[in-house]
Amino acid sequence: MTPTLPVQEAPWDPVEFERQLRAKGAGYHIHHRFNQRLNGGDCSPDEIRCWVANRFYYQICIPRKDAAILANMPDRAHRRLWVDRILDHDGSGDYAGSQAGGIEAWTRLGEAVGLSRDELWSLERVVPGVRFACDAYVNFAARAPWQEAVCSSLTEMFAPQIHKDRLASWPGHYPWIEADGLQYFRSRIPLATRDVEHGLQVTLGHFTTRDAQQRALDILQFKLDILWSMLDAIEKACRHD
Numbered sequence: 001m002t003p004t005l006p007v008q009e010a011p012w013d014p015v016e017f018e019r020q021l022r023a024k025g026a027g028y029h030i031h032h033r034f035n036q037r038l039n040g041g042d043c044s045p046d047e048i049r050c051w052v053a054n055r056f057y058y059q060i061c062i063p064r065k066d067a068a069i070l071a072n073m074p075d076r077a078h079r080r081l082w083v084d085r086i087l088d089h090d091g092s093g094d095y096a097g098s099q100a101g102g103i104e105a106w107t108r109l110g111e112a113v114g115l116s117r118d119e120l121w122s123l124e125r126v127v128p129g130v131r132f133a134c135d136a137y138v139n140f141a142a143r144a145p146w147q148e149a150v151c152s153s154l155t156e157m158f159a160p161q162i163h164k165d166r167l168a169s170w171p172g173h174y175p176w177i178e179a180d181g182l183q184y185f186r187s188r189i190p191l192a193t194r195d196v197e198h199g200l201q202v203t204l205g206h207f208t209t210r211d212a213q214q215r216a217l218d219i220l221q222f223k224l225d226i227l228w229s230m231l232d233a234i235e236k237a238c239r240h241d
């Protein structure tokens with residue numbers, strides 16, 4: 001007797017697949033209790049400094065993650081697009097103006113909230129949970145097929161709103177923070193939008209069976225869990241900071 005093979009579900013069309021990916025935004029850390037307190041004006045100066053210092057470790061890991069993905073990309077056209085992400089964070093020239101890069105912009109945010117450059121760059125305030133989450137993400141990006149690593153970056157779909165929320169709420173809630181320090185959030189809005197376009201192009205084109213599409217959703221959930229677990233660790237650390 002011939003065994004009955006399981007019926008393969010039909011893949012989603014690109015419109016529905018993208019809708020499924022975007023629906024994952026329900027688990028983005030914009031909904032985390034600590035982020036809601038942060039943007040709601042309920043965090044103390046010490047809590048904000050703790051958050052900035054810990055999140056800095058994520059900032060310096062981003063170009064390492066992108067370099068790992070770049071190294072695994074065999075296609076020149078994709079590499080030419082992806083390399084911009086590294087420069088977006090590492091900067092170029094004399095680290096001034098629009099070429100300063102995201103790491104330098106975050107350093108200035110640190111100074112704006114009362115952290116010295118040396119204190120921030122020493123990483124002395126980074127807690128183990130944040131290190132573990134960030135290192136796990138860099139390791140995934142280096143070991144996974146490059147298309148899967150690109151898919152994990154699609155949390156950028158949800159990033160513009162979290163930056164807009166900070167720009168809208170922080171000046172009123174935290175007037176003691178120097179306004180120039182918020183440039184990082186302002187700069188990331190158009191860059192995230194650009195990056196999502198490329199990330200979706202790769203993801204929609206590569207994951208074309210239902211099983212593969214489910215794999216893509218699981219990868220995106222993994223990245224969402226990374227970001228959420230970072231805030232869990234930061235919330236606990238800042239409570240005792």
